[in-house]
Amino acid sequence: MAGYEQVKAVLQSLQQTMHRSEYWSSVAISAQALQSQQPFCLDTMNFNQWLQFVCIPKMQTIIETNQVLPTFVKGQGLGPMASEFYKNTEADRAIIALIRQLDDLLQD
Numbered sequence: 001m002a003g004y005e006q007v008k009a010v011l012q013s014l015q016q017t018m019h020r021s022e023y024w025s026s027v028a029i030s031a032q033a034l035q036s037q038q039p040f041c042l043d044t045m046n047f048n049q050w051l052q053f054v055c056i057p058k059m060q061t062i063i064e065t066n067q068v069l070p071t072f073v074k075g076q077g078l079g080p081m082a083s084e085f086y087k088n089t090e091a092d093r094a095i096i097a098l099i100r101q102l103d104d105l106l107q108d
Contacts, residue, residue, distance in 0.1 A: 004063045006105055011059055014098045018052065021091035029053045040081060047085035070106055077103030 018024045033044035033053075040050045055078070062069060072078075082099040086092035 004066075004069070007059065007069060007102065008063050010098055010102045010105060011056055011063075014051070014095065014102070015056060017091065017094050017098060018048070021089070021095065023048050023091075023095070024052060025049065047081055071108040072103055072106050074107055077106065079103045 036044040079100045082096045
């Protein structure tokens with residue numbers, strides 16, 4: 001299991017890559033969209049939005065408040081969903097690689 005600093009570094013790289021790739025939105029998502037109970041909020045936002053508005057902020061809060069990091073079973077995690085969503089460009093492949101790196105760090 002990884003430490004906070006390793007996870008924080010991957011999250012920062014992911015955020016920077018999303019900015020450079022123009023996947024990072026400057027427009028906030030609605031409060032209603034954030035109320036979703038579906039995995040990855042699939043009923044109210046796309047995976048890219050979920051990373052920006054749900055996953056990254058929650059992980060940053062976990063790190064800042066010294067909570068227990070989540071764990072993934074090997075072969076599960078965010079990678080499969082990322083591979084479905086990001087497919088077209090070199091930037092997409094960079095995002096997938098960072099998400100897989102995060103999965104590896106959070107592996108049980």
